[in-house]
Amino acid sequence: MPTPPRIRFGTDGWRGVIAGDFTFEGVRLVARAVAATLRAAHPEGERCLVAIGHDTRFLSRRFAQAAADVMGALDVDTCLTTSHVPTPILACAIPVLKAQGGLMVTASHNPPSYNGLKVRTADGGAAPVSLTDQIEAEVRRLLNSPGGWAGRAMAPADATFDPLPPYQARLRDLVDMERIGRSRLHVVIDPMYGAAQGIAAGLLRGIGLQVEEIHAELNPWFGGVSPEPLGGSLGELAERVRGLQESRKIGLAFDGDGDRLGAIDETGTFVTPHQIFALLLQHLVARRGLTGTAIKTFSTTTMIDRLAASHGLPLTVTPIGFKYIAEVMRREPFLIGGEESGGIGVAGHIPERDGIASALLLLECLATEEKPLGVMVRELEAKVGPHCYRRLDLRLASREDGRELGRRVGSDPPASIDGWRVKEVQTLDGVKLVGTDGGWLLIRPSGTEPVLRLYAEAPTQDQVSRLLDWAKRYADGIQGTG
Structure with missing residues (x-):
């Protein structure tokens, strides 16, 4: 048996x-x-x-x-x-x-x-x-x-x-496809050999945009990489966008099952999911005149907090996982919900993240503003301040090492890290150290494997690196004494 x-x-x-x-x-x-x-x-x-x-x-x-x-x-x-x-x-x-x-x-x-x-x-x-x-x-x-x-x-x-037909009809109700069609954007799409291949490209070609698609064939090995639309995996997409002669251009990437979005701006620079989330929130409020609760997971940028406050929107923070966002979507009027990994859902659609719908909404945002994506990101930073972010995953000897690290940091948090002062400790999902400058460090052990996830956001990349380096040293110390 x-x-x-x-x-x-x-x-x-x-x-x-x-x-x-x-x-x-x-x-x-x-x-x-x-x-x-x-x-x-x-x-x-x-x-x-x-x-x-x-x-x-x-x-x-x-x-x-x-x-x-x-x-x-x-x-x-x-x-x-x-x-x-x-x-x-x-x-x-x-x-x-x-x-x-x-x-x-x-x-x-x-x-x-x-x-x-x-x-x-x-x-x-x-x-x-x-x-x-x-x-x-x-x-x-x-x-x-x-x-x-x-x-x-x-x-x-x-x-x-x-x-596919009812989904395409839903998207046409959700997004201003005519406005996107008038934008004259050149779009390069990377579905990363996943299930989204051909879908966004077909929709955009149907409204007259110039579209090219890479990695759009069946390859169950995904070219030897995980189909996750992160900057380090989108080098070919960035190079394609950078090499285009047109000024109005953008790169879009989807994960293996099409529920996450990554983007490349006109200079070939990766735009983080946090920045996309913030841009879409700003667009829905400022350009569409919509309102409702903004929902984010515990590991998502504080740009959402600042934008929600500036527009008078309620904000709900959930544990990590879109299923928790979906629970909020079901029980109260919401505007948008998102997570650090690139999954975003919006009002008027299903209570689910949707990379293709998010991509079309981002194109609507660019078409409305008539500005390149990189320019819009810089304008966003001028409004809410610079927010640099990075995640680091550490393999541990055992799952217990991760739990022990969380217990120690939560019970005896540092007052400062290399001069960075800790203002408060939050424990919704893992342990988050929040600094006086608004930056934060989140330490969260995986619940299913011996992996420690470290997340950091700060005004500069140097500060992000120092926070992650401290957390890595701390984790190494605990394993060494375990």
């Missing part, structure tokens, strides 16, 4: 190395648990429908088909996408189909050897912790039942659908 798989939902879904932690047995088990959980919450006697999609990773289509087959055997109706799709496109289709939920096969921005499952609710948003806790409990129940997770008869599922 095969070994029961290890399954735990993290920040957004269950992920693992293909054929190691992430297996067909595990996918079938989670599909059974999701089906049972959704059926239990559904009125008795009514059919339950689940939308299923997948990205471009190795075996993703077969994993998605396996999940659909299992659910079909449990009398749950399924609709499987005709091809690979970004997560936000599947999410947008769920309420259109009037489905009770969705299952997306993807490991998002993780390395090529990984795959995973994301669960979405009836409104298209990320599953809250309460739901994933129920799914995990059902997984444990199945594992403890004799033959409960292995060897189950399956019924091949063959219902498929194309979620």
Whole structure:
């Protein structure tokens, strides 16, 4: 009998190395648990429908088909996408189909050897912790039942659908495509071999923009890098933009499942997700005249705090993970929500991050202002001050080392770090040391692996480096005495 798989939902879904932690047995088990959980919450006697999609990773289509087959055997109706799709496109289709939920096969921005499952609710948003806790409990129940997770008869599922047309219609309602079409922008797009390939490019070509796309073919190895739109991975995109003769130009990049956005300005400079988030917030308020709560995660720039205060907007800070932002979106009128990794969601759309929608909204912002992206970033800094940021991930000997570091810093925080004075300590998710200059250092151990995540924001890159260097020395010291 095969070994029961290890399954735990993290920040957004269950992920693992293909054929190691992430297996067909595990996918079938989670599909059974999701089906049972959704059926239990559904009125008795009514059919339950689940939308299923997948990205471009190795075996993703077969994993998605396996999940659909299992659910079909449990009398749950399924609709499987005709091809690979970004997560936000599947999410947008769920309420259109009037489905009770969705299952997306993807490991998002993780390395090529990984795959995973994301669960979405009836409104298209990320599953809250309460739901994933129920799914995990059902997984444990199945594992403890004799033959409960292995060897189950399956019924091949063959219902498929194309979620792209309703998504394109939603975007046309959300963004001023005509204004973007008049901008004469030259756009270079890098989907990083992921599921967003062809989608934004097709929309923009359809309104008359000059568009070129790189890394827009199936390559499950993603060119040997993790499909995460960070500056260090976008060198070719930056070079393409820099080499264009046009003055009105921009580079856009998406992660593996299309829910995160990265950007390159007209000089070939990487624009951080924090800056994009701030620019979109400013645009929605100043140019669109909209209002509502601004939502950010604990590791996101204080530019959002300052902009929200300057416009009289309520601000909510959540733990790290877009599922926490989605919970706020569901319970109160909001304007925008975002996180440091490039995931942004806006009012009038689904309670989900969407890299393509964010990209189009950024193009609308540029078309409205009639200024290059780099100029707009400099104007933003003139308004809220310079904000430099960097994240550093440290491998640790054990997960306990990370927890011990958090405990020590939280119980005995330093009064200053190389002359940088600490004003307060915040512990919403990890330990954040906030300085008198508004800068901060966040120390947060991973909940699933021996990794310590260090985040820092300060007025200068030199200060950011000094904060991260101190945290690294501190971590090394604890491991050395452990």
